[in-house]
Amino acid sequence: MTRLRALIRSLWEKLIGYAVRFGVVGLACYVLDTAIFNLLRTGALGDGLREPLTASTAAFAVALVASWIGNRYWTFRNRRRADPWREFAEFAAVAIGGFLIGLLCVWVSHYVLGFQSLLADNIARNVIGLVLGTAFRFLLYRYWVYGNRRTVAPAE
Numbered sequence: 001m002t003r004l005r006a007l008i009r010s011l012w013e014k015l016i017g018y019a020v021r022f023g024v025v026g027l028a029c030y031v032l033d034t035a036i037f038n039l040l041r042t043g044a045l046g047d048g049l050r051e052p053l054t055a056s057t058a059a060f061a062v063a064l065v066a067s068w069i070g071n072r073y074w075t076f077r078n079r080r081r082a083d084p085w086r087e088f089a090e091f092a093a094v095a096i097g098g099f100l101i102g103l104l105c106v107w108v109s110h111y112v113l114g115f116q117s118l119l120a121d122n123i124a125r126n127v128i129g130l131v132l133g134t135a136f137r138f139l140l141y142r143y144w145v146y147g148n149r150r151t152v153a154p155a156e
Helices: 002-041 052-075 084-112 118-145
Strands: none
Touching: 002 052, 002 118, 052 084, 052 118, 084 118
16 A cells, blocks of 8 residues: 555656646636637737737737746746746747647638638637647656756755
């Protein structure tokens, strides 16, 4: 029983704990991103960013910064880098990769398949793209940006 408990604790600390915290940060940033995307697509913030790819890009930029802060100071707080600008650059590179996965889903749905409603854009972006992009980001954040070989920042 003690071995099983130790194994479960080890799994929790090494992966599941990160996944849960990553999910909470991700959910908060998802809500922020989706709200901004829909406000832009409906014209509530002006007509300049109504096009779906432009609205996605603007919403992503805001959510990226919020996500980095949440992941740096909570999810991977014990693995923060001593150089936050390099960490942010790597974090952003991975986030952009995940964003491009979601953007590709919107592009295929909206422009190739012809599903041009707000609902179709949201399904392509916030269901299909979200699942694929989240898996991509979690793995690269956990094992590259905040991997074991990284230098940990001094406690703040």
